[in-house]
Amino acid sequence: MRKRLPAHAKPLAWLIGIYVLVFFSLACRRYSVFGWDTGDFGNFHDMFWWTLRGRPFYFPSRGMSNFGLHAAFLWAQLVPVFWLFPSVTTLIFMQSLFIGLAGVPVYLIARKLFDKHQTALVLTAAFLLLPPIVSQHVNQVEEPSFLIVYLLFAFYFFMQQRFGLFLLFAAIACLGRENVPLAVMMFGVYAALQRRSWKWIATPIVGGGVYFALVTFVLMPHFRAGQTWDVTNRMFAYLGTSTQAIVLNALTRPGLVIDHLLGEEDVRYFVLLVQPMAWVLPFLSIGSLMALPDLAINLVADNGALKVIGWHYNMITGSFLFIGAMFGLKRVCGWVRARYANGSTETVAACALLLLVAAHWFTWLQPAQFRSLPYQASLERAISAVPPDGSVLVPPDLQGAVSGREHWYITSALIQKPEFAAQFEYVILDANEVRFSPVVTQEFFDSLYKNPRYQLIFAERNVFVFHRLGGASDWKVPPPS
Amino acid sequence: MEGTATLMKRLLPQTTAGRALAGILVVYVLSFFWLACRKWQFDTGEGGDIAVVNHIFWSSLHGKFFWHFTIDRSYFAEHQEALVFVVWPLYALIPDVRTLFLVQTICISLSGVVMFLIARRVLKDDLSAVLMAVALLFFPSVVSQNVNQLHTSQWVLPLLMACFYFFLTENYRWFVAFCIFAALGKENTPLTLLVFVPYALWKRRGWRWWVAPLAVSAVALVVDFKIVGPYFAHGWRYEALGYLGNLGGNWSEVFHNILFHPSKLWAAFNQPDNGPYLIHLLQPALWLLPFLAPEVLFAVPDLFVNLIAGNNGMKVVAWHYNVYTGAFLVLASLFAVPRLEALLRKRFGSVSLCPVLPMLICVMSIAHWPFWFSPYEYQPLPHYDTQVRARALIPAGVPVLYAPDREGAFFSDRSKFSNNIMVKDDPQQMFHYDWVYLDMNFARMYPPIPKSTLMAFANNPDYQCLFAERGIYVFQRKPGSLDLSAPVAPPPVPSGP
Numbered sequence: 001m002r003k004r005l006p007a008h009a010k011p012l013a014w015l016i017g018i019y020v021l022v023f024f025s026l027a028c029r030r031y032s033v034f035g036w037d038t039g040d041f042g043n044f045h046d047m048f049w050w051t052l053r054g055r056p057f058y059f060p061s062r063g064m065s066n067f068g069l070h071a072a073f074l075w076a077q078l079v080p081v082f083w084l085f086p087s088v089t090t091l092i093f094m095q096s097l098f099i100g101l102a103g104v105p106v107y108l109i110a111r112k113l114f115d116k117h118q119t120a121l122v123l124t125a126a127f128l129l130l131p132p133i134v135s136q137h138v139n140q141v142e143e144p145s146f147l148i149v150y151l152l153f154a155f156y157f158f159m160q161q162r163f164g165l166f167l168l169f170a171a172i173a174c175l176g177r178e179n180v181p182l183a184v185m186m187f188g189v190y191a192a193l194q195r196r197s198w199k200w201i202a203t204p205i206v207g208g209g210v211y212f213a214l215v216t217f218v219l220m221p222h223f224r225a226g227q228t229w230d231v232t233n234r235m236f237a238y239l240g241t242s243t244q245a246i247v248l249n250a251l252t253r254p255g256l257v258i259d260h261l262l263g264e265e266d267v268r269y270f271v272l273l274v275q276p277m278a279w280v281l282p283f284l285s286i287g288s289l290m291a292l293p294d295l296a297i298n299l300v301a302d303n304g305a306l307k308v309i310g311w312h313y314n315m316i317t318g319s320f321l322f323i324g325a326m327f328g329l330k331r332v333c334g335w336v337r338a339r340y341a342n343g344s345t346e347t348v349a350a351c352a353l354l355l356l357v358a359a360h361w362f363t364w365l366q367p368a369q370f371r372s373l374p375y376q377a378s379l380e381r382a383i384s385a386v387p388p389d390g391s392v393l394v395p396p397d398l399q400g401a402v403s404g405r406e407h408w409y410i411t412s413a414l415i416q417k418p419e420f421a422a423q424f425e426y427v428i429l430d431a432n433e434v435r436f437s438p439v440v441t442q443e444f445f446d447s448l449y450k451n452p453r454y455q456l457i458f459a460e461r462n463v464f465v466f467h468r469l470g471g472a473s474d475w476k477v478p479p480p481s
Numbered sequence: 482m483e484g485t486a487t488l489m490k491r492l493l494p495q496t497t498a499g500r501a502l503a504g505i506l507v508v509y510v511l512s513f514f515w516l517a518c519r520k521w522q523f524d525t526g527e528g529g530d531i532a533v534v535n536h537i538f539w540s541s542l543h544g545k546f547f548w549h550f551t552i553d554r555s556y557f558a559e560h561q562e563a564l565v566f567v568v569w570p571l572y573a574l575i576p577d578v579r580t581l582f583l584v585q586t587i588c589i590s591l592s593g594v595v596m597f598l599i600a601r602r603v604l605k606d607d608l609s610a611v612l613m614a615v616a617l618l619f620f621p622s623v624v625s626q627n628v629n630q631l632h633t634s635q636w637v638l639p640l641l642m643a644c645f646y647f648f649l650t651e652n653y654r655w656f657v658a659f660c661i662f663a664a665l666g667k668e669n670t671p672l673t674l675l676v677f678v679p680y681a682l683w684k685r686r687g688w689r690w691w692v693a694p695l696a697v698s699a700v701a702l703v704v705d706f707k708i709v710g711p712y713f714a715h716g717w718r719y720e721a722l723g724y725l726g727n728l729g730g731n732w733s734e735v736f737h738n739i740l741f742h743p744s745k746l747w748a749a750f751n752q753p754d755n756g757p758y759l760i761h762l763l764q765p766a767l768w769l770l771p772f773l774a775p776e777v778l779f780a781v782p783d784l785f786v787n788l789i790a791g792n793n794g795m796k797v798v799a800w801h802y803n804v805y806t807g808a809f810l811v812l813a814s815l816f817a818v819p820r821l822e823a824l825l826r827k828r829f830g831s832v833s834l835c836p837v838l839p840m841l842i843c844v845m846s847i848a849h850w851p852f853w854f855s856p857y858e859y860q861p862l863p864h865y866d867t868q869v870r871a872r873a874l875i876p877a878g879v880p881v882l883y884a885p886d887r888e889g890a891f892f893s894d895r896s897k898f899s900n901n902i903m904v905k906d907d908p909q910q911m912f913h914y915d916w917v918y919l920d921m922n923f924a925r926m927y928p929p930i931p932k933s934t935l936m937a938f939a940n941n942p943d944y945q946c947l948f949a950e951r952g953i954y955v956f957q958r959k960p961g962s963l964d965l966s967a968p969v970a971p972p973p974v975p976s977g978p
Binding site (some may be wrong): 195264268272273278336340343344345348349352355359360362363471 | 764765767831832833835836837838840841844845849855856956965
């Protein structure tokens with residue numbers, strides 16, 4: 001087996017191995033010190049927890065299957081691992097591993113492009129440190145981290161003109177999320193621009209289009225079981241509240257879209273997204289085509305979350321902009337070599353790109369989120385004060401820590417929907433926390449402390465646990481919409 | 482006529498790279514002048530230092546000798562800068578804050594020209610030279626000075642760079658001349674000039690190359706701190722010394738602690754803000770790249786002071802304490818390029834870093850715009866129109882008390898004006914001003930404007946409220962309510978930064 005491994009596999013394995021371990025450690029650190037909101041850690045942990053208990057991919061915070069929100073059937077690949085090691089840490093490790101493995105197709109693409117091991121290795125490192133990619137280790141657990149490796153392999157086999165393998169990986173990637181087929185459709189456009197045969201052009205376009213329609217109009221509504229999907233009206237409010245109105249307004253009133261695209265938020269997002277690739281490199285080739293659908297959605301949407309580089313909405317965009325940047329880099333190197341008769345240009349340029357990418361840590365890394373809180377031990381003791389199966393309301397940063405039980409929610413429910421919040425047996429309040437609302441004011445604290453239905457059972461360094469008196473809940477009141 | 486035409490032609494850039502740089506500089510000056518004016522006009526940044534610098538020039542046209550209103554004595558008590566005499570005629574011609582913004586931006590862009598000339602000699606490649614010039618022009622601690630109020634450190638930058646250029650080209654006369662010009666700038670400049678001493682020795686230059694900067698620096702330091710400063714200070718304590726308060730209360734204590742108390746020096750270096758400061762400062766220059774060249778020595782004096790200072794303001798990359806440091810880090814990066822190339826050639830054979838590495842340095846400089854640029858600062862505040870209408874009520878030349886401090890930028894062209902901090906929100910001192918302008922919209926500013934200050938005027942029967950809209954208040958003293966000939970207590974002198 002060892003003999004069959006190519007010589008360059010070892011440094012690549014080392015690179016990916018070290019990368020996975022370092023960022024897995026960082027992710028664990030951030031999670032364990034309650035560095036930021038851990039809502040999705042909690043939600044996806046619960047999803048697997050419920051799967052092992054007979055309700056496959058149930059998403060309790062929405063009261064429906066996760067597939068009703070996103071056509072992310074690829075979550076199924078994690079079930080055996082979670083069954084063996086059921087914890088949030090397992091999900092974090094698997095996420096880091098999948099992100100790291102995305103380096104393999106990138107290496108193969110770079111190797112094919114530059115025909116040089118060192119250059120490919122450096123470019124792989126650059127990809128792995130690209131803000132939209134590397135940030136996903138220390139974001140929460142999200143779907144795109146688990147699909148990108150397949151989509152990049154699809155690109156590699158597309159380059160290699162191996163149709164069967166391309167289709168296989170593109171199909172697997174499509175199972176990752178409902179927006180992936182749109183990226184797959186762009187392979188058809190890419191093939192057309194490369195003047196490939198009809199099967200390369202038609203299959204991705206038709207296949208991607210059909211699958212997109214299938215998941216959007218059939219499968220996801222089926223899993224929603226009549227519940228509303230609030231994505232559309234949350235994302236494009238300035239264009240309308242229904243899909244029809246959005247499309248109509250976008251086509252008939254392009255000024256609206258153009259004004260939006262030229263807004264400060266969009267310009268800033270776009271500049272910061274392409275800046276680690278020297279702004280122009282991704283656009284010097286058509287290799288970035290697959291980034292366009294997600295990029296267009298992120299730009300046209302008026303939901304600011306999609307424009308946060310460190311969040312998961314930019315993984316496909318970032319990956320394919322980087323692929324385009326590698327092609328662009330090759331072009332620039334050709335120009336430099338012709339002008340300067342410089343044989344080492346490609347490796348030097350790859351190193352330059354790596355440094356530029358690495359320097360953009362400030363767009364995704366916030367050191368404060370990795371520092372232990374001064375009252376960390378009190379928070380941990382407060383969590384321990386709640387029985388493992390007790391229903392509990394917690395601040396946003398503690399969600400992951402209390403997940404894996406039937407009922408938990410965030411403390412904002414006490415304000416948003418008191419009748420829903422009243423169903424929970426325990427409430428953890430952190431009066432030190434000012435990053436999230438509701439901030440615990442004296443009035444907010446007194447609403448529980450002076451409430452005869454609640455008893456204070458833990459108080460330490462401004463961390464409090466209240467126990468609701470009275471019987472068990474019937475859980476008839478649904479969560480806030 | 483023909484001679485003039487020939488001279489003009491010689492002054493114009495002769496090469497494609499030179500013409501490209503000229504184009505970049507024109508766009509640069511116009512863009513940053515516009516941005517600086519816009520930020521000032523929209524009142525979206527600090528304005529205290531704009532008020533100080535504008536007033537020293539304004540006062541010199543109105544009977545006072547370069548008056549520093551916050552210390553109530555000549556500006557030379559604090560900064561012994563003869564260079565203000567060079568800028569003064571321009572201000573006399575167009576007495577406006579914007580004249581000073583333009584001078585500031587032109588000085589920064591001129592340093593780019595010198596960097597281009599140096600880079601062309603060092604790298605022997607025109608494209609790389611343009612890239613290095615752009616790298617300097619957009620280096621966060623340099624480019625930020627176009628839009629960071631008004632400060633005089635920028636005036637010296639092209640002069641210091643020119644010193645280096647003439648040292649490099651071994652043009653002794655011009656080297657000495659620019660050393661003298663530069664020494665006329667801010668009082669910390671001689672420290673940077675002193676670096677030419679070890680640098681000349683390192684380069685094995687003749688004695689005159691190190692004696693000249695040594696002599697110029699020594700004379701400048703003596704003149705600044707022993708003659709000019711004390712003459713104008715009239716017993717006032719040198720304000721900048723407060724920045725080093727963590728190391729002592731006077732110069733001898735500071736030097737004693739630096740030299741003989743390594744633990745205190747170590748503690749100063751170990752301040753928590755130094756880590757992020759170094760990362761922010763060095764990263765755009767590719768972290769360790771500048772340290773591959775001995776030219777990094779020129780960045781050391783200011784860097785050393787900033788690192789040991791207890792004042793966190795000096796560790797803000799976008800503030801004016803890092804202009805020389807930043808510029809010389811770029812210069813050192815430039816010299817590091819051929820050095821690194823030579824090192825790599827020994828190890829890997831044929832390696833050429835030009836133009837890729839200069840391109841990377843340039844891109845890194847530009848890419849760090851989030852360190853200093855915030856688009857919100859160039860858009861009007863929601864209450865901008867209200868501000869304009871309120872300020873328009875106050876006649877030119879009348880005494881004004883204003884708050885917050887940043888508003889000083891709009892009232893510095895009069896002989897009597899002060900902010901609430903200078904009068905310590907003390908009614909006895911506040912009520913000596915005929916007009917009062919309070920903008921309570923900056924609630925997050927420190928120190929906040931006490932509500933009691935607003936109420937003091939609202940409840941004072943001697944004042945009438947002329948304007949109260951969207952948190953902005955204008956009060957005017959009722960005619961005849963105070964004998965204005967009564968002596969006015971001078972504002973207290975701040976003891977620190």
